[in-house]
Amino acid sequence: MSGRVLVGVKRVIDYAVKIRVKPDNSGVVTDGVKHSMNPFCEIAVEEAVKLKEKKLIKEVVAVSCGPQQSQETIRTALAMGADRGIHVEVSGKDYEALGPLQVSKILAALAKKEEAQLVILGKQAIDDDCNQTGQMTAALLDWPQGTFASEVSLEGDKVKVVREIDGGLETIKINTPAVLTADLRLNTPRYATLPNIMKAKKKKVVNMKPADLGVDVATRLEVLRVDEPPQRQAGVKVETVEDLVGKLKETGRI
Amino acid sequence: MALRGGASRLNSLFTSRRFYKFTPRIGVRGLSENVTSKPAAASGPETAADHLIYTQEHFALKESLRKIIDQEINPHVDEWEAQGTFPAHRIFKLLGSAGFLGVNKPVEYGGMGLDFSYSVAVAEELGNVRCGGVPMAIGVQCDMATPALARFGSAELKDEFLLPTIMGDKVACLGVSEVGAGSDVSSIMTKAVRKGDEYVINGGKMWTTNGTQADWMCLLANTSDGPPHKNKSLICLPMNLPGVHVARKIDKLGMWSSDTAEVFFDDVRVPCENVIGQEGMGFTYQMLQFQEERLWAVANVLTTMDNIIQETIQYTRQRKIFKQPVLYHQAVHFRLAELQTEVELLRSLLYRATALYIKGNDVTKLASMAKLKAGRLARELSDSCLQYWGGMGFTSDVQVSRFYRDSRLLSIGAGADEVMLGIISKYMDMVPKK
Numbered sequence: 001m002s003g004r005v006l007v008g009v010k011r012v013i014d015y016a017v018k019i020r021v022k023p024d025n026s027g028v029v030t031d032g033v034k035h036s037m038n039p040f041c042e043i044a045v046e047e048a049v050k051l052k053e054k055k056l057i058k059e060v061v062a063v064s065c066g067p068q069q070s071q072e073t074i075r076t077a078l079a080m081g082a083d084r085g086i087h088v089e090v091s092g093k094d095y096e097a098l099g100p101l102q103v104s105k106i107l108a109a110l111a112k113k114e115e116a117q118l119v120i121l122g123k124q125a126i127d128d129d130c131n132q133t134g135q136m137t138a139a140l141l142d143w144p145q146g147t148f149a150s151e152v153s154l155e156g157d158k159v160k161v162v163r164e165i166d167g168g169l170e171t172i173k174i175n176t177p178a179v180l181t182a183d184l185r186l187n188t189p190r191y192a193t194l195p196n197i198m199k200a201k202k203k204k205v206v207n208m209k210p211a212d213l214g215v216d217v218a219t220r221l222e223v224l225r226v227d228e229p230p231q232r233q234a235g236v237k238v239e240t241v242e243d244l245v246g247k248l249k250e251t252g253r254i
Numbered sequence: 255m256a257l258r259g260g261a262s263r264l265n266s267l268f269t270s271r272r273f274y275k276f277t278p279r280i281g282v283r284g285l286s287e288n289v290t291s292k293p294a295a296a297s298g299p300e301t302a303a304d305h306l307i308y309t310q311e312h313f314a315l316k317e318s319l320r321k322i323i324d325q326e327i328n329p330h331v332d333e334w335e336a337q338g339t340f341p342a343h344r345i346f347k348l349l350g351s352a353g354f355l356g357v358n359k360p361v362e363y364g365g366m367g368l369d370f371s372y373s374v375a376v377a378e379e380l381g382n383v384r385c386g387g388v389p390m391a392i393g394v395q396c397d398m399a400t401p402a403l404a405r406f407g408s409a410e411l412k413d414e415f416l417l418p419t420i421m422g423d424k425v426a427c428l429g430v431s432e433v434g435a436g437s438d439v440s441s442i443m444t445k446a447v448r449k450g451d452e453y454v455i456n457g458g459k460m461w462t463t464n465g466t467q468a469d470w471m472c473l474l475a476n477t478s479d480g481p482p483h484k485n486k487s488l489i490c491l492p493m494n495l496p497g498v499h500v501a502r503k504i505d506k507l508g509m510w511s512s513d514t515a516e517v518f519f520d521d522v523r524v525p526c527e528n529v530i531g532q533e534g535m536g537f538t539y540q541m542l543q544f545q546e547e548r549l550w551a552v553a554n555v556l557t558t559m560d561n562i563i564q565e566t567i568q569y570t571r572q573r574k575i576f577k578q579p580v581l582y583h584q585a586v587h588f589r590l591a592e593l594q595t596e597v598e599l600l601r602s603l604l605y606r607a608t609a610l611y612i613k614g615n616d617v618t619k620l621a622s623m624a625k626l627k628a629g630r631l632a633r634e635l636s637d638s639c640l641q642y643w644g645g646m647g648f649t650s651d652v653q654v655s656r657f658y659r660d661s662r663l664l665s666i667g668a669g670a671d672e673v674m675l676g677i678i679s680k681y682m683d684m685v686p687k688k
């Protein structure tokens with residue numbers, strides 16, 4: 001086994017920012033807005049680095065698909081302990097239209113090229129909430145998948161994954177190579193220490209285009225319109241239970 | 255699970271047992287009501303490419319430190335302010351392990367060996383702590399008690415005191431001011447009399463930040479009889495030596511989370527090797543330490559001032575008087591615009607002084623000017639902003655009243671305004687020669 005883990009990291013609008021819809025309803029405002037690494041991707045990086053520290057795998061490669069600024073996200077992964085980075089450059093209209101299907105094609109191509117033993121991704125990105133990339137990547141590679149992982153343990157050439165599902169926790173054992181997606185409770189991502197931030201400067205980040213991997217990023221989806229959710233209306237106070245039932249009937253709720 | 259809209263991603267984060275501990279002001283990632291999508295206090299370019307002194311590494315440093323502040327410090331600030339102290343050993347160990355306490359100190363002793371611009375970046379980011387006390391204590395630990403030791407101390411001394419301080423294992427404090435001598439450093443009375451290969455120390459120190467928790471003190475004492483600028487030495491003093499009495503924790507107007515002590519020395523014996531550098535050079539060394547201390551203090555308060563302005567804008571935008579938001583009254587937003595202008599001017603001065611300093615220049619005049627302006631601007635700003643918070647500003651529930659109290663110290667400590675004016679006047683050659 002190559003002992004190499006590919007980790008996907010996505011640059012998204014920072015979780016603390018107030019989102020604003022563009023005046024032409026074509027999307028959200030991203031210019032000049034603070035961006036950072038998707039929180040679930042941080043958890044994915046942390047898990048990969050932990051595996052390396054336990055000497056269960058040998059190398060962590062951080063991958064990001066996006067414009068020039070995605071390199072900052074890769075650098076953050078390097079500062080957390082990834083060994084090298086791959087920046088698949090996608091910008092302009094292509095980037096605006098980039099979605100899980102194209103990214104999974106890219107990741108699948110890279111996983112094959114790098115002979116990855118594991119591909120670890122965040123379960124979903126906090127901007128589109130798709131929760132698709134991990135699953136699509138596994139399908140394209142015809143690899144097993146362990147999604148919503150809250151615990152991962154490598155056992156020889158298999159991986160035991162405890163998954164967070166609606167009913168509780170499900171434990172599965174799958175063969176490697178495999179795709180895993182990180183859920184919230186998998187780990188607590190480390191702070192990038194200053195020594196590691198400075199070391200990250202020297203780590204290699206390779207630049208490439210989707211075409212270099214034989215991937216066509218043309219989209220098959222068209223975003224028609226983006227709107228803010230309706231403003232929350234004020235509630236109504238009633239005096240008695242009878243009033244409540246009456247009001248509910250009135251508004252057709254029951 | 256069908257959860258609604260933007261709340262769903264944050265809800266999943268909220269339900270985690272130990273994920274990001276949100277401070278109240280971050281809250282759920284909601285939608286704005288026709289306000290800018292720029293997050294609070296994003297002044298200056300986001301990209302490293304255009305910044306005057308910061309590179310990508312500086313920004314990465316700030317991001318990482320910000321995480322520590324958001325997760326380990328801010329959630330406890332209210333508690334620490336109420337208690338009148340904070341767990342220095344724990345917090346310094348955390349920061350030390352992440353490499354933030356010895357940013358411009360030598361690599362051989364656990365430091366990062368980076369230039370002072372990185373220390374300034376750390377100081378700036380610490381301005382995001384929700385009080386003044388904790389950053390002040392951190393400042394003492396990383397940039398006030400240690401510069402002379404790092405530059406002039408012997409290898410053994412650095413091993414014993416500098417290394418553990420940078421790693422966060424030992425808490426440091428600075429013993430310069432006394433009950434009878436603050437601004438007039440040369441008139442301190444604490445004496446260290448040589449007896450064989452030891453110094454016997456008698457006297458006391460005042461306003462000692464971290465004093466009740468410190469493992470060692472960088473002490474300025476008279477080590478001989480001679481001219482007052484040439485008879486003092488800096489001594490590394492372990493605080494657990496017999497004769498060291500931490501007399502009391504001082505009850506202050508602000509900076510409540512920082513424990514400030516009055517310390518007495520009663521025939522305290524310390525080996526002669528504990529003198530930093532040359533005997534008699536203490537005063538000069540201490541003066542050198544002050545440049546960095548002053549620039550650090552300026553960097554720290556700038557971020558806090560940005561934050562206070564932003565919080566005031568947010569509050570006055572939703573608070574209505576005479577049927578419209580307070581913010582829409584011209585007097586209010588004009589004043590805030592004025593204050594922000596002054597903050598940017600001070601920031602420019604800070605970066606200019608820092609850029610010159612890291613090239614090896616003496617920036618005493620600029621650093622003193624920056625410190626002078628910072629103290630005065632912080633008072634003006636906190637006063638004006640508090641006014642716009644109205645009755646709420648007068649309560650303990652809001653940040654602005656805490657800032658009002660904490661920031662008052664800036665014109666007094668680390669060199670009073672009047673001392674700064676004296677230094678600037680001297681450098682401008684306006685002071686009569688003796």
